[in-house]
Amino acid sequence: MSKKLNRRDFIKSTTAVTAGVATISSGITLTTFAAEDSPVTNEKRWGMLIDTNKLTESNIDDMVNVCQEENGWGSETHSTGAQKPDWIKKVKVRDKTTGKIDMLPMMCQHCEQPPCVDVCPTNASMKREDGVVLVDKHLCIGCRYCMMACPYGSRSFVHEDLSNQKEHMPRGKGTVESCTLCVHRVDKGGIPACAEAVSSDGVIFGDLYDANSKINQTLKKIQSTQIRADLNLNTGIRYSGI
Amino acid sequence: MKRLLIVFLALTVTSVFAYGVDKHINLGDRATELKNEGKSRGIHPSLSEIRKMHPEFLLHKRDKTVHQGIRTRRNSLKECVDCHSTTKNDEYVPINAPEQFCSTCHQKVGTSLDCFSCHRTTPKEDL
Amino acid sequence: MNIRYQQIKGRSLGFYALIAGLGIFILATLGSVYFIEHHGHYVTGMSNRFVWGMPHVFALFLIISASGALNVASIASVFQKKLYKPLSRLSGLVSLALLMGGLMVLVLDLGRPDRLIVAMTEYNFKSIFAWNIILYNGFFVVVAVYLWMMFERRLNKFTFKAGLIAFTWRLILTTGTGSIFGFLVARQAYDAVIMAPMFIIMSFAFGLAFFILILMASYKWSERPLGDAIVNRLGNLLGVFVAAVMYFVAVKHLGSMYLAENAGIENFILFGEHIYTPLFWYAQIILGGLIPMALIYHPALRGNRSTLGLASLLVLIGGVVQLYVIIIGGQAYPMEMFPGKEILEGYGDIAAYSPSLAEIVLGIGGVAVALIAVTFLVKFLPFLPESLADEISDPHYKTK
Numbered sequence: 074m075s076k077k078l079n080r081r082d083f084i085k086s087t088t089a090v091t092a093g094v095a096t097i098s099s100g101i102t103l104t105t106f107a108a109e110d111s112p113v114t115n116e117k118r119w120g121m122l123i124d125t126n127k128l129t130e131s132n133i134d135d136m137v138n139v140c141q142e143e144n145g146w147g148s149e150t151h152s153t154g155a156q157k158p159d160w161i162k163k164v165k166v167r168d169k170t171t172g173k174i175d176m177l178p179m180m181c182q183h184c185e186q187p188p189c190v191d192v193c194p195t196n197a198s199m200k201r202e203d204g205v206v207l208v209d210k211h212l213c214i215g216c217r218y219c220m221m222a223c224p225y226g227s228r229s230f231v232h233e234d235l236s237n238q239k240e241h242m243p244r245g246k247g248t249v250e251s252c253t254l255c256v257h258r259v260d261k262g263g264i265p266a267c268a269e270a271v272s273s274d275g276v277i278f279g280d281l282y283d284a285n286s287k288i289n290q291t292l293k294k295i296q297s298t299q300i301r302a303d304l305n306l307n308t309g310i311r312y313s314g315i
Numbered sequence: 316m317k318r319l320l321i322v323f324l325a326l327t328v329t330s331v332f333a334y335g336v337d338k339h340i341n342l343g344d345r346a347t348e349l350k351n352e353g354k355s356r357g358i359h360p361s362l363s364e365i366r367k368m369h370p371e372f373l374l375h376k377r378d379k380t381v382h383q384g385i386r387t388r389r390n391s392l393k394e395c396v397d398c399h400s401t402t403k404n405d406e407y408v409p410i411n412a413p414e415q416f417c418s419t420c421h422q423k424v425g426t427s428l429d430c431f432s433c434h435r436t437t438p439k440e441d442l
Numbered sequence: 443m444n445i446r447y448q449q450i451k452g453r454s455l456g457f458y459a460l461i462a463g464l465g466i467f468i469l470a471t472l473g474s475v476y477f478i479e480h481h482g483h484y485v486t487g488m489s490n491r492f493v494w495g496m497p498h499v500f501a502l503f504l505i506i507s508a509s510g511a512l513n514v515a516s517i518a519s520v521f522q523k524k525l526y527k528p529l530s531r532l533s534g535l536v537s538l539a540l541l542m543g544g545l546m547v548l549v550l551d552l553g554r555p556d557r558l559i560v561a562m563t564e565y566n567f568k569s570i571f572a573w574n575i576i577l578y579n580g581f582f583v584v585v586a587v588y589l590w591m592m593f594e595r596r597l598n599k600f601t602f603k604a605g606l607i608a609f610t611w612r613l614i615l616t617t618g619t620g621s622i623f624g625f626l627v628a629r630q631a632y633d634a635v636i637m638a639p640m641f642i643i644m645s646f647a648f649g650l651a652f653f654i655l656i657l658m659a660s661y662k663w664s665e666r667p668l669g670d671a672i673v674n675r676l677g678n679l680l681g682v683f684v685a686a687v688m689y690f691v692a693v694k695h696l697g698s699m700y701l702a703e704n705a706g707i708e709n710f711i712l713f714g715e716h717i718y719t720p721l722f723w724y725a726q727i728i729l730g731g732l733i734p735m736a737l738i739y740h741p742a743l744r745g746n747r748s749t750l751g752l753a754s755l756l757v758l759i760g761g762v763v764q765l766y767v768i769i770i771g772g773q774a775y776p777m778e779m780f781p782g783k784e785i786l787e788g789y790g791d792i793a794a795y796s797p798s799l800a801e802i803v804l805g806i807g808g809v810a811v812a813l814i815a816v817t818f819l820v821k822f823l824p825f826l827p828e829s830l831a832d833e834i835s836d837p838h839y840k841t842k
Contacts, residue, residue, distance in 0.1 A: 112383035151482070155489035155793065164788035166780050179788065192625060194572035195564040201384060209381050210433060214561050215553015218571050220493040224628030224777060226789055230493070230553060232484035238435050240393055245433030246482045247553030260384040300779060304627060315780075429556070 118185075118204040118309065119254055120281040121268060122288050122297060125177045125314035127275035133163045133178050136267035136276070140180075143255065143266035145239040149232070158229035160252045161267060166315070175315045178267065180252040181206055181227040182300060183309035189219035189228065197249075204281075204309050205254045213248040220249060224301050227251050254309075281309065343399035343416050358398075366420075392430065397438040409436035445528045445834065447824035450664040457663070457817075464814040471807025474800035475550045483553065487797045492773050496797040497551035499765045500805030503648065504544030504812065505578070506619055506641055507761070509612040510649020511537040512585065514676075516612075519605030525675060525836050528827040529657070530601075534589045535816060535825050536653050537612075538582065543812030545578055547805060570621050577615045584611045593824075616642045623768070630707040631772030634698055640690040647683035648761040651754040654680060656816060658751055660826060669832030670745055677750045681738040684757055688731045691764075703778065710775045711767065716792065718771035721763050730760010770795055 141147040146158040161180040167173070183206045189198040190206065197212035198219045208219075208228075220228045228251040231244060238244050241257040255265035263269075268278040279288035297313040299306070342350060349355045359365035365372075376390040388394050399416040401408045410417045411431040421428060450457075478485055488495040515533035518526035526533075549555055565572045588604040591597045620641030623632035654676050661668035699708045711718050734753035743749045776790040784790075820826055827834075 110385055110387045112379075112385060149484075151484045153484070153489065155491050156484050157490075159490060162788050165786040166783040167786055168783050170782070174786070175783075188625075188627060191568050192571060193566055194569045194575060195560050196566045197564075199382065201382065203384070207381065211377060211381070212557075212560055212564055213554065214557045216561075216571065217493045217553070218569075218622075220490065221626050221629070221773075225779065226490070226777060229490050230483065230488075232489075233482040234432070236436075238433065240435045240439055243433035243435065247479075248433070249553070256384060257386070260386050301628065301781075303781070 113201050113203040113205075113260070115202040115204075116282065118281045119259060120183070120204070120279065120288060120309040120311065121254075121265070122277045122291055122311045122313065123177060124275050124277075124295075125175050125312060127273050127314075128176070128178075128271065130163075130176055132271050132273070132275055133176055135270045136178050137161050137163060139266045139270040140252070143239070144242045144253075145237075145244065146229075146250075149235070151233045156230075156232040158231065158250060159227075160229065160250070177312060177315060179225060179227065179300075180267075180310070181223075181254075182225055182306070183252075183254060185307035185309070187306065188222040188224065192218045192222040194218065201256070205256055205259075206251075207253055207256065208249050208251065210243065210245070210248045210250070215247040215249065217249060224304055224306070340419055341401060341414060341416055343401050343410070345398045345400075346416075349398075392434055396435065400438050407437035411436050446828045447531065447826065448828045449822060449824050450660065450820050450826060452817075452821035454663075457821075460663075460817060461814065464810045464817070467803075467810040468807060468814065470803050471810065474803040474807070477800050478551075478804070479555065485798060486801045487795050488801070489793075491793040492770065492795045494769055494773065495551075495795065496766075496801040496805045497547050499762060499769050500808050501544045501547040501551070502619065502769070503762050503765050504540050504547065504808050506616055506645040507648040507652050507758075508537050508539075508541035508544060508645075509581075509616045509619075509642075510645035510647065511540055511653050512608060512612050513646055513649055514653055515588070516605060516609040519601045520609050525672060528830060528835055529653075529672070530605075531589065531592055531825045532657060532660075532820075533653060534585050534592070534608075535819055536656055536812075537649070538585050538589075539812040539815040539819075540649070540652060541578065541581060542815060543808035543810075546811055547808035550804060570618060570625050574615075574618045574622065577611070577618050581611055581615055584608050612645075613642065616645045623772075628777050629772060630704045630778060631711075631768070631775060633704075634694060636690065636694045636697065640687075640694055643683065643686045643690050644761065644764065647680065647687050647757055650676065650680050650683055651757040651761070654754045655751060655758075656813075658747060660820060661830065664826070666826070667829045667831040669830055669835055671832045671836040672830055673747060673750065674745055677738050677745075677753075680750075680754065680757065681735055684731055684734050684738075687764075688727070691727075703781075706778070707772070707775045710792070711771055716771075716774065718767050718774065721771075722767050725763040726760050726767060729756055730763060734760070 140161045144160060146160055149157050161178055163176060164179045165174065165176050168175075183204060185200075185204065187198070187200055187206045190200055192198075194216065195212045195214055197209045197214070198206070199209055200206050215230070217230055220226075220230060228249050230249050231246050234246045235244055242253075244250060255263070255267075258265060264278045268276045274291075277288045277291055279286040281289060281292070283289055292311065295313050297311045298315065299308045299311060346355070346358075349358065372390045373392060373395075377392075379385040380391070395417070396410050400410050401415060408415055409431070411428065412418065413422070417428065417431075486495060512533055514526050515530035515537075517523045518530045518533075549558060552558075561575060565576075567573070584604075585608055588601070588608045591600045591604045617638045620638035623629075624635065624637045626632045654673075657676070658668065658673065695708060695712060698704045699712075710716070711722055713719060734756045737743055737749045737753035737756075774793050774795060776785070776792065779785065779789065
């Protein structure tokens with residue numbers, strides 16, 4: 074046992090050293106942002122504030138469309154409407170008392186206490202340190218218990234074989250998927266595609282913990298809600314205007 | 316423990332056949348180019364190591380990316396595909412197609428990968 | 443009196459016909475599994491709204507039946523009822539076979555059954571599902587050991603302890619299965635503490651119904667004597683269990699109706715305009731509950747084997763329907779996502795599920811696998827007493 078470990082460690086350290094040399098000597102440049110090669114930490118918590126008063130219906134449609142474009146879902150050929158993935162959808166609600174109509178984009182709410190993570194038998198549903206809830210599709214066996222548990226109906230199951238996926242977003246038959254808060258962008262210092270698609274302040278993305286961030290400051294000023302706040306899941310996606 | 320097992324398996328399988336690797340293995344366009352230019356030395360520290368250890372490297376990298384958000388290019392599956400793909404009639408050939416880089420050896424040792432049911436089999440979008 | 447166990451001969455035409463029939467069905471099942479796994483779940487009626495479909499109905503039905511089928515053995519070894527003792531081996535066998543069938547369906551309906559190894563190596567101990575995997579695997583071991591104690595004369599003295607462990611294990615197992623639903627906080631249909639005990643009682647009824655059918659069929663077809671003492675006692679027990687299930691169903695729905703937030707789903711199931719309402723009242727309550735009780739308790743039909751067989755069959759059909767109403771009906775009704783608001787677009791309609799043939803075949807295939815396992819094993823191992831005539835099983839039993 075210890076022999077093997079030593080061997081591995083040896084290999085690792087040689088890799089590390091030669092990797093350094095490789096970077097300099099070879100033609101490829103390993104451009105690395107500081108953010109890219111250090112693990113995410115719980116000093117941040119990514120979140121999003123969606124102000125429905127500032128969003129038009131076409132804003133929301135745009136958000137859905139860019140998400141499809143960015144992550145490559147929605148063009149499945151065999152799946153029926155209810156079988157197609159739905160990472161983000163437009164929901165229209167009417168207040169039963171006042172008749173007020175609101176429209177909002179719905180996606181994974183990135184709960185602090187995610188029910189999907191609690192129920193997943195194989196640890197495939199997971200929450201990163203920075204609060205992003207993901208499916209580790211390498212571990213997902215497709216049992217769909219997380220979809221039963223999600224209070225927001227935000228997860229989708231891939232019902233058919235896929236090809237020509239986006240390079241940064243591997244997807245495949247028989248596993249569950251949902252909004253990743255575009256971690257592939259966020260980890261490189263970007264913001265989610267849907268937030269970028271809205272030019273107004275209708276969608277603010279940022280670090281909920283950072284007192285200087287726009288999202289933190291706005292949340293301190295205005296009134297906001299979480300969907301199904303009664304479940305005490307402490308979602309990362311907040312809404313105002315509904 | 317699981318990793319050790321994989322390393323162990325990889326070692327046992329490869330140690331038998333690694334020495335008999337086909338000299339004309341299809342490296343793919345960019346890799347061949349780099350090799351011909353003599354620039355291949357630094358990419359994989361040692362050939363025998365990448366032959367034996369690549370499953371372990373990939374799985375390690377996989378966990379780092381998915382769980383910790385580490386997105387460096389080293390050992391990234393995207394990069395393997397980028398560098399080791401072949402073109403034919405101005406189109407990329409899927410890297411897991413028969414006789415392509417990620418399938419030749421595996422065919423020989425009878426391993427089949429499920430990685431490419433999700434991961435893109437050709438570099439980037441469009442050529 | 444000593445009880446002699448003996449393999450069945452299994453050389454009759456009927457035996458081979460049974461094996462062939464079940465075999466063909468199992469081939470069809472494998473065909474539909476291949477069909478679903480090859481194409482993906484788009485060929486099923488399942489969707490992102492109907493996450494779990496027909497296979498889960500049958501899988502859960504078989505799994506809870508498995509736990510209940512062990513009842514007979516438990517009564518014999520834990521509660522020391524002599525009458526049931528000769529039935530213990532068969533009880534253990536039926537239980538294992540049903541569990542196997544159920545798990546098979548559950549696994550083959552996964553999106554990635556090829557990754558089963560992941561399910562066995564990666565455990566999230568917060569997940570009730572992961573605990574169930576452990577409980578199911580453990581159940582196999584526990585019951586196998588229990589059977590071994592019963593088979594080995596030297597080890598007979600341990601049957602009480604092994605039986606006690608098996609008994610406890612399966613109560614936990616069914617509680618675990620019921621809790622799969624209990625943990626779904628956001629789904630009004632399932633969010634009730636009573637789910638777990640209700641599943642236990644359901645398991646008693648369905649498991650016993652399976653057991654009675656298998657017992658009567660195997661004695662009839664192998665032409666061995668089976669006395670009224672045992673059959674009538676089992677019949678009475680089934681009646682009690684069916685009544686208990688109905689009681690729990692009533693309590694669950696009444697209790698749930700009392701909560702304002704659950705009034706919607708209760709109205710939907712009990713008085714709605716969809717398929718679930720007639721399924722609930724006609725199939726589950728009348729066909730699977732009231733009629734079997736009448737068949738069992740009606741004085742004119744007492745001791746009649748055909749009506750007891752029919753009653754058992756109806757209990758099983760009612761059981762499948764009950765799980766259908768729970769699992770499918772519970773998903774058809776939308777989750778309450780915006781309390782106080784009505785959803786106009788995007789989510790929230792009552793969804794319609796139409797199971798595909800492949801799913802149904804896969805589900806029933808689980809039953810076929812369980813039955814073929816029992817058929818083979820009673821041929822190769824001495825599970826069945828040579829005779830269960832009254833003078834052997836219960837010398838004091840008075841025939842009318």
